[in-house]
Amino acid sequence: MIQFILRRLLQVIPVFxxxxxxxxxxxxxxxxxxxxxxxxxxxxxxxxxAQLRQQYNLDEPFWVQYGLFLxxxxxxxxxxxxxxxxxxDTLARVFPVTAMLAIEALVIQGVFGIAFGxxxxxxxxxxxxxxxxxxxxxxxxxxxxxxxFALQLLIGVQLGWAKxxxxxxxxxxxxxxxxxxxxxxxxxYVLRLTRASVIENMNADYVRTATAKGxxxxxxxxxxxxxxxxxxxxxxxxASLGALMGGAIVTEAIxxxxxxxxxxxxxxxxxxxxTVVAIVSVLVLVFVLANLLVDLLYAWLDPRIRYEN
Amino acid sequence: MTTSDVTIHEAGTPADRPLLEIRDxxxxxxxxxxxxxxxxxxxxTIMPGETVAIVGExxxxxxxxxxxxxGLLPGNGRVAGGQILLxxxxxxxxxxxxxxxxxxxxxxxxxxxxxxxxxxxWKIGDQVKETLKANGRPxxxxxxxxxxxxxxxxxxxxxxxxxxxxxxxxxxxRALIAIGLSCQPRLLIADEPTSALDVxxxxxxxxxxxxxxxxxGTSVLLITHDLGLAAERADKVVVMYxxxxxxxxxSLELLQNPQHPYTQRLVASAPSLAxxxxxxxxxxxxxxxxxLVPGDGGAAKPAMTEDVLQIQNLSKVFKLRAGFGKSTDFxxxxxxxxxxxxxxxxAIVGExxxxxxxxxxxxxxxxxxxSGKIIFDGVDTSVLxxxxxxxxxxxxQPIFQDxxxxxxxxxxxxxxxxxxxxxxxxxxxxxxxxxxxxLLDQVSLPQSTMQRYPNELSGGQRQRVAIARALALDPEVxxxxxxxxxxxxLVQAQVLNLLAELQSxxxxxxxxxxxxxxxxxxxxxxxxVMEKGKLVETGSTDEVFEAPQRDYTKxxxxxxxxxxxxxxxxxx
Numbered sequence: 001m002i003q004f005i006l007r008r009l010l011q012v013i014p015v016f017x018x019x020x021x022x023x024x025x026x027x028x029x030x031x032x033x034x035x036x037x038x039x040x041x042x043x044x045x046x047x048x049x050a051q052l053r054q055q056y057n058l059d060e061p062f063w064v065q066y067g068l069f070l071x072x073x074x075x076x077x078x079x080x081x082x083x084x085x086x087x088x089d090t091l092a093r094v095f096p097v098t099a100m101l102a103i104e105a106l107v108i109q110g111v112f113g114i115a116f117g118x119x120x121x122x123x124x125x126x127x128x129x130x131x132x133x134x135x136x137x138x139x140x141x142x143x144x145x146x147x148x149f150a151l152q153l154l155i156g157v158q159l160g161w162a163k164x165x166x167x168x169x170x171x172x173x174x175x176x177x178x179x180x181x182x183x184x185x186x187x188x189y190v191l192r193l194t195r196a197s198v199i200e201n202m203n204a205d206y207v208r209t210a211t212a213k214g215x216x217x218x219x220x221x222x223x224x225x226x227x228x229x230x231x232x233x234x235x236x237x238x239a240s241l242g243a244l245m246g247g248a249i250v251t252e253a254i255x256x257x258x259x260x261x262x263x264x265x266x267x268x269x270x271x272x273x274x275t276v277v278a279i280v281s282v283l284v285l286v287f288v289l290a291n292l293l294v295d296l297l298y299a300w301l302d303p304r305i306r307y308e309n
Numbered sequence: 310m311t312t313s314d315v316t317i318h319e320a321g322t323p324a325d326r327p328l329l330e331i332r333d334x335x336x337x338x339x340x341x342x343x344x345x346x347x348x349x350x351x352x353x354t355i356m357p358g359e360t361v362a363i364v365g366e367x368x369x370x371x372x373x374x375x376x377x378x379x380g381l382l383p384g385n386g387r388v389a390g391g392q393i394l395l396x397x398x399x400x401x402x403x404x405x406x407x408x409x410x411x412x413x414x415x416x417x418x419x420x421x422x423x424x425x426x427x428x429x430x431w432k433i434g435d436q437v438k439e440t441l442k443a444n445g446r447p448x449x450x451x452x453x454x455x456x457x458x459x460x461x462x463x464x465x466x467x468x469x470x471x472x473x474x475x476x477x478x479x480x481x482x483r484a485l486i487a488i489g490l491s492c493q494p495r496l497l498i499a500d501e502p503t504s505a506l507d508v509x510x511x512x513x514x515x516x517x518x519x520x521x522x523x524x525x526g527t528s529v530l531l532i533t534h535d536l537g538l539a540a541e542r543a544d545k546v547v548v549m550y551x552x553x554x555x556x557x558x559x560s561l562e563l564l565q566n567p568q569h570p571y572t573q574r575l576v577a578s579a580p581s582l583a584x585x586x587x588x589x590x591x592x593x594x595x596x597x598x599x600x601l602v603p604g605d606g607g608a609a610k611p612a613m614t615e616d617v618l619q620i621q622n623l624s625k626v627f628k629l630r631a632g633f634g635k636s637t638d639f640x641x642x643x644x645x646x647x648x649x650x651x652x653x654x655x656a657i658v659g660e661x662x663x664x665x666x667x668x669x670x671x672x673x674x675x676x677x678x679x680s681g682k683i684i685f686d687g688v689d690t691s692v693l694x695x696x697x698x699x700x701x702x703x704x705x706q707p708i709f710q711d712x713x714x715x716x717x718x719x720x721x722x723x724x725x726x727x728x729x730x731x732x733x734x735x736x737x738x739x740x741x742x743x744x745x746x747x748l749l750d751q752v753s754l755p756q757s758t759m760q761r762y763p764n765e766l767s768g769g770q771r772q773r774v775a776i777a778r779a780l781a782l783d784p785e786v787x788x789x790x791x792x793x794x795x796x797x798x799l800v801q802a803q804v805l806n807l808l809a810e811l812q813s814x815x816x817x818x819x820x821x822x823x824x825x826x827x828x829x830x831x832x833x834x835x836x837x838v839m840e841k842g843k844l845v846e847t848g849s850t851d852e853v854f855e856a857p858q859r860d861y862t863k864x865x866x867x868x869x870x871x872x873x874x875x876x877x878x879x880x881x
Contacts, residue, residue, distance in 0.1 A: 214413025
């Protein structure tokens with residue numbers, strides 16, 4: 001097991017190098033001059049521009065820029081962005097916000113998705129099952145930004161149950177509405193996956209045997225149906241983390257959440273290579289580690305899966 | 310409700326009052342096209358301590374009846390009429406709460422398939438423990454180990470900490486028996502408890518089950534498709550056919566003097582009871598001894614003296630992965646030699662893992678031998694060039710076990726049977742169609758079958774299609790790998806008869822791979838017994854059955870259910 005974890009952690013290195021290189025190249029290849037774009041309609045003197053270019057190594061060829069970035073990274077010096085702020089500070093400011101948002105969304109989609117899916121699966125063909133199926137289909141079909149604006153208008157503005165935007169003062173409570181929007185699509189998938197899995201497992205021979213043992217229905221469902229049904233769901237939840245990160249860009253923009261998504265969006269617009277790559281690097285790390293966690297969880301849920309050798 | 314209500318009148322049951330009585334039971338299933346009656350007017354009585362077997366083919370309603378008794382009918386099934394009296398209490402419409410009290414405590418169950426009836430994600434011990442706990446019994450680790458040890462599981466305390474996938478089939482079935490009997494129920498429903506196991510394991514398990522239930526005084530409702538097994542293990546046998554109980558009575562009486570036509574057919578074709586090779590001539594109503602006496606046959610019959618297949622020192626070693634590029638050798642077939650005479654049937658018998666199917670695959674040239682030779686008609690098959698292998702395949706054809714898996718579901722029957730002809734570029738379209746029609750006639754299928762698809766046919770019909778396909782190229786040798794194992798007894802008997810008839814008519818040679826010695830008795834002239842990759846005994850069928858030399862062969866023979874029952878010769 002230890003061996004498996006070590007091997008997986010070693011795999012992070014090539015994945016990390018590959019993604020940063022790719023992202024760095026894409027930012028490099030963006031058309032336009034980021035320095036000129038900074039100043040808008042009133043361009044500064046050529047000397048200032050040249051100095052800035054040199055400061056941010058923008059006059060170096062791609063490989064040198066990338067090499068310098070790596071060197072800085074391994075000396076834990078992420079540099080400063082175009083506004084002069086240290087990138088490390090920016091990361092420390094935006095990541096906790098998005099982490100809160102993602103955790104809330106993950107909990108919402110996991111807890112509610114599994115619970116609704118379980119109930120729907122146990123009452124297959126009933127009213128609850130049918131309505132939940134239709135609703136989840138609607139959620140999957142409607143794009144996140146439409147859903148986001150709709151809920152913002154309805155709950156935030158018209159009903160006034162929550163603040164329509166988050167702003168700079170981020171609390172768990174203020175993130176509920178954005179988290180619901182962010183987790184919505186995955187929630188629908190988790191629900192459907194759990195439902196299908198529960199229906200399949202309810203027909204399994206060992207469930208019948210468990211009933212024949214004299215177990216009450218609640219025990220049969222919790223010990224025999226639920227655990228077995230969670231195996232595919234857990235795998236999906238791990239993979240959905242990627243979707244959460246991507247979805248955060250849209251959701252944070254709608255609800256004005258000062259998180260990673262918003263920062264990343266701004267940095268891309270400004271062609272700020274180092275900032276974009278720094279953010280993406282952390283996202284890659286989070287994603288890889290989350291999937292490692294899913295694999296371990298998977299082995300714990302299903303003893304037939306063992307990672308020795 | 311207190312626990313004293315749960316145990317029903319423990320001391321109060323008089324010995325002459327039935328523990329379970331099923332009266333006029335009707336069970337129906339709701340399907341897309343309305344209600345389907347699965348069981349009609351079923352009657353059945355089990356006295357305390359008695360073992361009663363329900364015998365019937367798949368779809369006869371035997372399992373459905375038993376499941377109704379423990380309130381476990383599948384979702385869309387319901388008791389449509391009649392009563393299920395458990396110690397006088399009608400439980401046919403009992404509340405779920407009442408059934409939960411009864412299950413485990415009063416009615417235990419041992420299910421059919423040990424592979425799918427244990428939850429793969431929980432330790433064996435946990436699955437025993439929850440049973441004890443749910444029924445209010447002490448459930449500490451020692452209690453769990455004791456229950457498992459009683460079911461004959463060695464080293465039970467350590468085994469309890471293992472998961473089902475670390476158990477063999479036989480051990481899983483022991484764990485399931487432990488679960489079924491853990492709370493000392495008064496009635497045990499055993500639904501084909503050993504049909505998925507090898508015969509020798511089957512015997513051990515049934516012996517153990519019998520010992521445990523007689524010690525505990527448990528009544529047993531045994532569900533089986535095997536009349537021999539039922540007669541050997543049960544005091545009374547109930548025969549079900551298409552949802553009806555057609556006959557019931559004390560086991561031996563019923564076996565010796567079956568009244569209902571279906572029971573008569575069942576007794577006549579039960580493989581474990583038949584004692585002689587199928588006499589094709591008798592079935593056809595022509596001169597006798599056509600099959601067994603050399604030189605007496607028709608024109609198609611070649612001499613039986615020539616060895617069509619010679620297997621010489623055949624071995625197969627598989628490399629098993631042991632991780633990190635290392636591998637261990639596993640000898641699946643170890644220095645096996647035997648000859649097959651033209652026009653005869655040679656059976657290779659053995660338990661799962663004995664290497665018999667590996668031999669068959671090598672003879673079919675589907676698997677390369679590690680060493681040794683397979684000489685077909687004087688030519689070593691291992692040195693054949695691709696074109697020669699193609700020609701070899703025309704002469705040696707397989708029939709596989711699973712008639713569901715070995716037919717392409719997207720091909721209609723015509724295309725299935727015609728395919729080998731097309732591949733080997735034999736004849737034109739018209740002549741091929743004629744040939745397919747002939748083949749269908751030969752296997753006694755109507756020609757209208759041509760346009761149908763495998764999922765529209767029954768298991769027996771599909772196996773006939775597989776036989777027709779094997780015959781399409783007029784082969785000399787047919788390798789039957791468990792070709793009748795998946796079929797119900799009556800269908801099995803029909804297919805075996807068909808194979809015997811085709812052999813006598815076409816002079817075919819069969820190499821018959823099977824785990825079922827009862828089938829061997831009916832079809833084979835020679836027997837090769839394999840154990841752990843080695844050939845341990847060979848001889849003519851009569852020799853091997855009447856005077857087995859090796860302990861292993863004796864154990865296999867003893868394990869045939871019903872083998873020791875005496876039957877009047879006209880029935881057998």
